[in-house]
Amino acid sequence: MDLGFNETEEMVRASAQEFLEREAGPELARSGDADAFWSKVAEMGWPGLAVSERYGGADMGLVALGVLIEQWGANLGRGPLFEFSVLVSPLLEAAADERLKKEILPRLADGSSSAAIAILEQSASWRPEDIRATAVKTDNGWAITGTKHFVSYGDEASQILVAARTGDRPSDVSIFVVNREANGISSETVNHASGTPTTVLTFNETTVDVFRIVGSENEGWPFVEALMQKGAAFRAIQLAGLGRHVLDITAAYVKERKQFGVPIGSFQAVQHHLADMAVSVRRVEQLARQAVWSVAESSPDAAKQVSRAKLAASELIPQVCWTAHQCHGAIGFTQEHDLHLYTRHALSWAVEFGDTAAHTDRLADALEL
Amino acid sequence: MRFEFTTEDEQFRSELRTFLAEQLPDGWTGPVDESSKDGWALNQRMRKALAARGWLVMHWPEQYGGQDASSLRNIIFAEEMAYHRAPGNDRFGTRMIGPVLMFYGTDEQKSKYLPDIAAGGIQWCQGYSEPDAGSDLASLKTRAVRDGDKFIINGAKIWTSLAHRADMMFMLVRTDPDAPKHRGISMLLVDMKTPGVEVRPIYNMAGSHSFNQVTFDDVAVPAENLVGDLNNGWRVGMSVLNYERSGIDYVAWGQRAWDELAQFCRDETGPNGLPLSADPSIRRKMAELDVEIEGARLLAYEVAWSQQQGEAPADVASMSKLSGTLANKSVLDYGLQLLGMYGVLESGSPHAKLQGRFFKMRMFYTSGEILAGTTEIQKNLIAWRGLELPRV
Incomplete structure (x- = not known):
């Protein structure tokens, strides 16, 4: 048992904190130059942090990536870091055709291009039977038809990971990596509460080369499961980072803000709000780090730990934000104040990669109920 | 970071489980009712068995009969004992006053009390709370006045768990009523059989006799039973609470x-x-x-x-x-x-x-x-x- 950071983890944490506090934060989230920021992120080597060296990455592993994502959450980092590093790259490394890996991984790892995932449909469900988009075999590959919702960075990305139905059984789903420039892709922009560029992508007989299927035909669902699990664990750690930051700014505020001639942080009612926030944040931090560690180690308990972490993070961190609003009073209710930016992200992350109902069900299964 | 115990720690956990399965009565579901004669007998038997295995004070330094077990090994012990609702884990002796004596005690106090605690042969109780000193513990009023080579204690302690089973009490007393409240407190060790000590049971709402009121009427305690410096008892006394x-x-x-x-x-x-x-x-x-x-x-x-x-x-x-x-x-x-x-x-x-x-x-x-x-x-x-x- 070691609840501290090792040397590598501490190095990643410190450099991420230093960089992101300077370059990211509320200003970037509001109106910053996202492209310029992303170039700097690429210079830091972060897109390739957990990618193997042979594909141009730093091969530092998923736990180090988790440490980075915790800071990314604390400082509202922008850009498709999560999409590629957490979701797409481990999947491609594990199962994609060598030709595909060589073609796209190095450019993704150095940040010169980016990736998005297009799995969910109108149902917003993570069950295989709810994948309705189809991929049909053609002479030289596949043709994908269907509509994908909630695609983050769907217009900015150069590669899109798509789940499509290739057979009649519920789990007959396959995974494809589609070039964003391919034929038949149209997009519709939706306004996401977090400010993340989000689109609905429609594929109309979009042509996909045969080597762009990931793994075998009809055997893509386990990859989606693994991707969702990683997504949930890393969203939990991202929420932990966000929660810690919201706690910090709220503690600073109540020490400074005076009413009745004293800082409001000297009132017990306010102190107990802050203490509750501190306990929630600490619990989520530990649960989320445990979840990321379990995923990185392929622990037999990973399913349990991930659902626990995601459930705790999704319930407690939005609560931490609401309590922070209460402690800030009227100023925290304004658009001008930064607090709502964190709340918007917390509410968005809380429902991604499995909402409370989905993870409750998974956890109950894992607990043999 | 690493969210698993070492193989050795896990091995200890499984040895402890085996031990508990052997030592506890068949079909044991606990929790033990220590107010009953059988319950207390089981507590004493388990404590001796733990001592014989070297586990009762494994978290103590070797010089006092322990094994220098790590805090993590220690928490596994506490976790398994509680999970199995196993009696015999002596909090007051092995976790509170024992470590306090190692840090603040005199050589005489150490050699007098530590071996008995390690052997599971003595029961301690904790005399902190008073009728008018609960959360505001530092306002405690039980007085100890120096009289030659003795302290004379007058006052009352309350909510004292296991006082009715205890041989000794470690208690906080006021030794300087004029000092600011945190600075006039001292810790004393009191033999529960001293004349003037009276223990009255308090039954809790679950129906069992787990704690007591203890009154002190001109109770004479040898001056060498002072733990740490005179009037430094707040610091000495608080050092047990992090375990608690x-x-x-x-x-x-x-x-x-x-x-x-x-x-x-x-x-x-x-x-x-x-x-x-x-x-x-x-x-x-x-x-x-x-x-x-x-x-x-x-x-x-x-x-x-x-x-x-x-x-x-x-x-x-x-x-x-x-x-x-x-x-x-x-x-x-x-x-x-x-x-x-x-x-x-x-x-x-x-x-x-x-x-x-x-x-x-x-x-x-x-x-x-x-x-x-x-x-x-x-x-x-x-x-x-x-x-x-x-x-x-």
Whole structure:
């Protein structure tokens, strides 16, 4: 048992904190130059942090990536870091055709291009039977038809990971990596509460080369499961980072803000709000780090730990934000104040990669109920 | 970071489980009623057996008969003992006054008391709270006045667990009534058989005799029973509380109750003919409780891990105590809901489900959020020490 950071983890944490506090934060989230920021992120080597060296990455592993994502959450980092590093790259490394890996991984790892995932449909469900988009075999590959919702960075990305139905059984789903420039892709922009560029992508007989299927035909669902699990664990750690930051700014505020001639942080009612926030944040931090560690180690308990972490993070961190609003009073209710930016992200992350109902069900299964 | 124990630690856990299976009575479900003769006999037998295995004080330094066991090894011990509701884990001696004597005690005190504690041959009790000094412990009034080579004690202690079983008490007394309240306190060791010590039982709302009122009427205590410096008792006395505030016992009790409840849900059939565990609302609540327990467990592990790094994170200890007691309470509350009309049939009644244990435990663990610093005091400490919010 070691609840501290090792040397590598501490190095990643410190450099991420230093960089992101300077370059990211509320200003970037509001109106910053996202492209310029992303170039700097690429210079830091972060897109390739957990990618193997042979594909141009730093091969530092998923736990180090988790440490980075915790800071990314604390400082509202922008850009498709999560999409590629957490979701797409481990999947491609594990199962994609060598030709595909060589073609796209190095450019993704150095940040010169980016990736998005297009799995969910109108149902917003993570069950295989709810994948309705189809991929049909053609002479030289596949043709994908269907509509994908909630695609983050769907217009900015150069590669899109798509789940499509290739057979009649519920789990007959396959995974494809589609070039964003391919034929038949149209997009519709939706306004996401977090400010993340989000689109609905429609594929109309979009042509996909045969080597762009990931793994075998009809055997893509386990990859989606693994991707969702990683997504949930890393969203939990991202929420932990966000929660810690919201706690910090709220503690600073109540020490400074005076009413009745004293800082409001000297009132017990306010102190107990802050203490509750501190306990929630600490619990989520530990649960989320445990979840990321379990995923990185392929622990037999990973399913349990991930659902626990995601459930705790999704319930407690939005609560931490609401309590922070209460402690800030009227100023925290304004658009001008930064607090709502964190709340918007917390509410968005809380429902991604499995909402409370989905993870409750998974956890109950894992607990043999 | 690494979220697993070492192979050696896990091996210790399994040896301890085997030991408990051998030593506890067949079909033991606990918890022990230490007010009963049989219950106390079991406590004493288990304590001796633990001492014989070298586990009773394994967290002590070797020079005092321990094994220098790590804080993490130690928390595994506490977790398994609590999970199995096994009596014999001597908190007051091995976890509180023992370590205090090692740090503050004189050589005579160490050689007089430590071997007996290590052998499981002495019972201690803790004389802190008074009728008018609860959360504001530092306002305690029990007086000790120096008279030659003795202190003469007058006053009353209350909520004293196991005073009726104890050979000795470590107590906080006021030795300088004129000093600021934290600076006029000292710690004394008192033989419970000294003339003038009177122990009166207080029955708790769960129906058992677990604690007492202890009165002191001109009780003469040898001056060499002073622990640490005169008037430094607040510091000496508070050094035991970080142990008291690790929440692992509550986490383990909560986990055991959760496991029993889960098995109950698998075994019992609901009105629709399906097991209760197939009911989505029950699955949901049980999953929520599991998350609460796991979160509290990690905080307790964090306390132990930090101690191992040589740190004493008072705010995390408070978080752990608060989270552990709440998690345990949440499981018991839900258990009573699930058991419904049968949950309030008391232990020993025909038809009582789970032997009436959930009701009894829910009544008993009402104390969890009160003793050793109430939940509200823990929140104050988190705000002051962890977040450095201003005290007024």
